[in-house]
Amino acid sequence: MSKIPYKIYLEENEMPKEWYNVRADMKKKPAPILHPGTLKPVTVEDLTPIFCEELAKQELDDTTPYIEIPEEIRNFYRMYRPSPLVRAYCLEEKLQTPAHIYYKFEGNNTSGSHKLNSAIAQAYYAKKQGLKGVTTETGAGQWGTALSMACSYFGLDCQVYMVKCSYEQKPFRREVMRTYGAQVTPSPSMNTNVGRKINAEFPGTTGSLGCAISEAVEAATTQEGYRYVLGSVLSQVLLHQSVIGLETSTALKKYGIKADTIIGCAGGGSNLGGLISPFVGEMLRGEANYEIIAVEPASCPSLTRGKYAYDFCDTGKVCPLAKMYTLGSSFIPSANHAGGLRYHGMSSIVSELYDQGLIKARSVEQTSVFEAATTFARVEGILPAPESSHAIKVAIDEALKCKETGEEKNIVFGLTGTGYFDMYAYKNYNDGTMSDYIPTDAELEKYLSTLPKVD
Amino acid sequence: MSKIPYKIYLEENEMPKEWYNVRADMKKKPAPILHPGTLKPVTVEDLTPIFCEELAKQELDDTTPYIEIPEEIRNFYRMYRPSPLVRAYCLEEKLQTPAHIYYKFEGNNTSGSHKLNSAIAQAYYAKKQGLKGVTTETGAGQWGTALSMACSYFGLDCQVYMVKCSYEQKPFRREVMRTYGAQVTPSPSMNTNVGRKINAEFPGTTGSLGCAISEAVEAATTQEGYRYVLGSVLSQVLLHQSVIGLETSTALKKYGIKADTIIGCAGGGSNLGGLISPFVGEMLRGEANYEIIAVEPASCPSLTRGKYAYDFCDTGKVCPLAKMYTLGSSFIPSANHAGGLRYHGMSSIVSELYDQGLIKARSVEQTSVFEAATTFARVEGILPAPESSHAIKVAIDEALKCKETGEEKNIVFGLTGTGYFDMYAYKNYNDGTMSDYIPTDAELEKYLSTLPKVD
Numbered sequence: 001m002s003k004i005p006y007k008i009y010l011e012e013n014e015m016p017k018e019w020y021n022v023r024a025d026m027k028k029k030p031a032p033i034l035h036p037g038t039l040k041p042v043t044v045e046d047l048t049p050i051f052c053e054e055l056a057k058q059e060l061d062d063t064t065p066y067i068e069i070p071e072e073i074r075n076f077y078r079m080y081r082p083s084p085l086v087r088a089y090c091l092e093e094k095l096q097t098p099a100h101i102y103y104k105f106e107g108n109n110t111s112g113s114h115k116l117n118s119a120i121a122q123a124y125y126a127k128k129q130g131l132k133g134v135t136t137e138t139g140a141g142q143w144g145t146a147l148s149m150a151c152s153y154f155g156l157d158c159q160v161y162m163v164k165c166s167y168e169q170k171p172f173r174r175e176v177m178r179t180y181g182a183q184v185t186p187s188p189s190m191n192t193n194v195g196r197k198i199n200a201e202f203p204g205t206t207g208s209l210g211c212a213i214s215e216a217v218e219a220a221t222t223q224e225g226y227r228y229v230l231g232s233v234l235s236q237v238l239l240h241q242s243v244i245g246l247e248t249s250t251a252l253k254k255y256g257i258k259a260d261t262i263i264g265c266a267g268g269g270s271n272l273g274g275l276i277s278p279f280v281g282e283m284l285r286g287e288a289n290y291e292i293i294a295v296e297p298a299s300c301p302s303l304t305r306g307k308y309a310y311d312f313c314d315t316g317k318v319c320p321l322a323k324m325y326t327l328g329s330s331f332i333p334s335a336n337h338a339g340g341l342r343y344h345g346m347s348s349i350v351s352e353l354y355d356q357g358l359i360k361a362r363s364v365e366q367t368s369v370f371e372a373a374t375t376f377a378r379v380e381g382i383l384p385a386p387e388s389s390h391a392i393k394v395a396i397d398e399a400l401k402c403k404e405t406g407e408e409k410n411i412v413f414g415l416t417g418t419g420y421f422d423m424y425a426y427k428n429y430n431d432g433t434m435s436d437y438i439p440t441d442a443e444l445e446k447y448l449s450t451l452p453k454v455d
Numbered sequence: 456m457s458k459i460p461y462k463i464y465l466e467e468n469e470m471p472k473e474w475y476n477v478r479a480d481m482k483k484k485p486a487p488i489l490h491p492g493t494l495k496p497v498t499v500e501d502l503t504p505i506f507c508e509e510l511a512k513q514e515l516d517d518t519t520p521y522i523e524i525p526e527e528i529r530n531f532y533r534m535y536r537p538s539p540l541v542r543a544y545c546l547e548e549k550l551q552t553p554a555h556i557y558y559k560f561e562g563n564n565t566s567g568s569h570k571l572n573s574a575i576a577q578a579y580y581a582k583k584q585g586l587k588g589v590t591t592e593t594g595a596g597q598w599g600t601a602l603s604m605a606c607s608y609f610g611l612d613c614q615v616y617m618v619k620c621s622y623e624q625k626p627f628r629r630e631v632m633r634t635y636g637a638q639v640t641p642s643p644s645m646n647t648n649v650g651r652k653i654n655a656e657f658p659g660t661t662g663s664l665g666c667a668i669s670e671a672v673e674a675a676t677t678q679e680g681y682r683y684v685l686g687s688v689l690s691q692v693l694l695h696q697s698v699i700g701l702e703t704s705t706a707l708k709k710y711g712i713k714a715d716t717i718i719g720c721a722g723g724g725s726n727l728g729g730l731i732s733p734f735v736g737e738m739l740r741g742e743a744n745y746e747i748i749a750v751e752p753a754s755c756p757s758l759t760r761g762k763y764a765y766d767f768c769d770t771g772k773v774c775p776l777a778k779m780y781t782l783g784s785s786f787i788p789s790a791n792h793a794g795g796l797r798y799h800g801m802s803s804i805v806s807e808l809y810d811q812g813l814i815k816a817r818s819v820e821q822t823s824v825f826e827a828a829t830t831f832a833r834v835e836g837i838l839p840a841p842e843s844s845h846a847i848k849v850a851i852d853e854a855l856k857c858k859e860t861g862e863e864k865n866i867v868f869g870l871t872g873t874g875y876f877d878m879y880a881y882k883n884y885n886d887g888t889m890s891d892y893i894p895t896d897a898e899l900e901k902y903l904s905t906l907p908k909v910d
Contacts, residue, residue, distance in 0.1 A: 172878035423627035
């Protein structure tokens with residue numbers, strides 16, 4: 001075995017040609033998503049007014065294990081993939097840990113994150129269907145940026161509803177999207193019925209992800225030739241993001257490395273789900289075992305403190321209902337929460353895996369996250385996104401445990417992206433003005449008590 | 456020969472173990488740099504109060520062709536190098552050109568540019584000499600960021616004098632430096648004699664690179680255990696940056712590609728000089744021939760409209776004099792100029808190669824540069840730095856010429872970095888408020904007439 005390089009890059013011909021659909025290997029599948037009107041499981045036909053047809057099929061397909069990645073998408077992937085699996089030699093030395101730490105780095109593209117993996121797939125299917133454009137929402141801005149890049153590549157119109165507080169705090173994110181030709185509207189806006197209603201009910205509101213989703217869905221369904229696309233939560237998105245896990249698995253095998261612990265941050269679950277899919281597949285088929293840890297912010301703790309129940313995916317309640325770990329569709333993390341990972345729910349696949357005990361979850365507070373981020377940046381030379389830094393925090397914690405026990409564990413984590421557009425949050429941390437917030441049980445109960453009655 | 460991949464990554468063991476010093480192959484060497492007091496060629500002893508000893512030696516060494524890269528530096532290089540040589544398939548298709556376009560992408564690291572290649576070397580030698588810290592200046596902020604990363608890695612104090620207008624326009628660049636533990640001071644400051652003098656003479660001035668250099672040099676020479684480091688212009692910097700050209704040359708050879716045209720942007724000349732060094736070496740040894748084009752902004756046209764003469768490297772006239780293409784040490788590009796490439800002079804190596812006719816130069820206006828940047832971003836998926844986009848502009852021009860002539864030229868250009876901290880300039884371009892400025896002959900003459908009399 002040759003010495004493991006700092007960065008393992010696969011060859012182009014080692015890149016996946018198929019996505020992996022972990023639902024196919026799950027004996028107990030994620031619960032079906034329900035029509036918001038009838039509360040019956042949705043059909044492809046129910047979804048096609050909102051989603052592209054091919055994506056609607058992928059959303060509901062829980063039996064096909066491998067789905068071909070169309071050549072046009074693979075060509076685009078080749079522009080920025082394979083992404084490196086990095087051996088964190090410098091971090092290991094800094095921590096003086098016997099653990100071997102690896103991270104799959106998805107930030108080496110202009111969108112700055114893994115979101116591009118699904119954005120290009122969704123744009124491709126929209127183009128193939130002959131659509132004029134797509135609508136979406138964005139919070140921290142990574143997804144909107146990724147989608148604007150993907151749409152520009154295929155010549156599609158791209159309309160982004162950006163949560164108003166992000167729109168105002170992150171003018172440069174918006175400018176990247178504009179450079180890629182997207183139209184960016186602060187949400188809630190006066191363009192949509194739901195936006196006007198929310199503005200009337202909550203004058204001066206700075207918006208939320210759930211509300212921006214409602215606006216984008218309305219915009220898609222009221223314009224000819226448009227569909228709605230979403231950057232996380234959905235099973236189709238986890239399918240596309242499996243490219244992360246497949247590359248990781250191939251890279252580890254190439255060097256004969258067996259992962260012990262796999263760690264990912266979890267907001268809607270797209271990165272975590274994509275990273276762990278092939279590994280969970282091995283577990284489901286009884287071929288291997290892994291410790292898998294989902295890391296979420298203490299200020300938005302859907303897995304660790306939410307309920308596993310049917311809930312609306314958006315604040316406006318126009319989207320289907322999914323059974324998931326949720327804090328309630330009107331939950332919004334406290335204003336001092338920096339970065340993404342602010343969704344009230346969680347991917348139904350990740351939720352079901354968590355419920356089956358195949359993955360663990362841990363919540364961490366943001367000052368400790370930025371401390372880990374700074375440590376990491378200084379030794380590994382990459383300034384991480386706040387979201388990704390949740391995984392760094394737990395990877396460091398686990399590596400320090402190995403220091404005590406002497407275990408030479410192989411720890412693999414997902415470094416989803418870079419923090420270049422999050423310097424406002426870093427400034428707060430550098431200035432010592434960043435604070436933590438953990439919602440009380442009473443606060444959470446207020447939202448959880450309003451969950452829809454389905455069963 | 457296998458099909459050329461989208462991205463050519465070298466293996467770690469193919470990375471250079473020595474830098475290449477092009478001066479060793481030059482029959483007519485760059486003119487010696489002169490002591491500002493005596494106007495005699497400087498010695499290593501003259502330089503060591505300002506520079507680290509090893510760097511002073513490298514600065515004056517014009518005979519040793521290969522200089523070993525210390526292992527500690529190679530270990531750091533492995534964190535973000537080898538950088539990919541990318542085949543611009545998508546840009547070629549967009550332009551419908553028969554030319555094959557390649558770019559060496561140096562932006563996949565948190566400093567966002569090639570500057571880290573020299574920063575880590577300079578920090579290493581400072582550490583090795585037992586220094587406490589280093590001082591420097593930064594304009595657009597790439598160099599300061601790179602140096603702060605390098606110093607953080609080796610545990611050195613890092614004091615950055617940042618041109619005041621950049622300090623104010625780019626708060627996030629500053630924040631990245633702070634995250635890496637650097638002290639960032641807007642220049643001209645009240646910390647130094649030269650800063651106080653400039654502030655008194657020009658109240659309200661927003662500073663210049665030449666002035667920030669003077670401040671940083673004064674800070675280095677008046678604090679125990681500090682030296683001054685510089686991110687471009689110097690021959691030592693070009694030496695370190697030869698890693699760009701060496702990797703490019705190895706990658707091209709690996710796939711049997713012979714470059715026809717090599718293009719780089721030129722401010723102080725570090726990226727261009729580093730990229731072209733091995734190729735110029737082949738030309739100097741009569742082994743091959745290349746068309747080499749240096750691209751500079753029309754608003755700061757040192758090669759295309761400057762004089763080849765001895766001049767001060769800084770506004771405060773505390774640094775040695777170099778023979779170079781210069782616009783005069785008090786020249787400052789017009790306020791509407793975006794990004795870097797704003798230095799009044801040019802590397803003495805690049806200047807001498809240009810004077811000998813081995814390289815050509817071309818100046819381009821910034822709106823055309825941002826137009827090229829946007830085209831590139833939309834098809835190649837990387838949002839380029841304004842500096843790098845000067846090279847993109849000329850690469851596109853050359854590829855379009857090939858479209859007319861039908862030539863299948865191999866065009867290689869240096870993509871020095873990303874523009875994530877330059878969105879203010881992109882906004883101006885997107886809003887249509889960006890303007891061009893070409894200084895008149897009379898304006899240039901005003902500065903050129905004040906060049907020091909040396910010969």
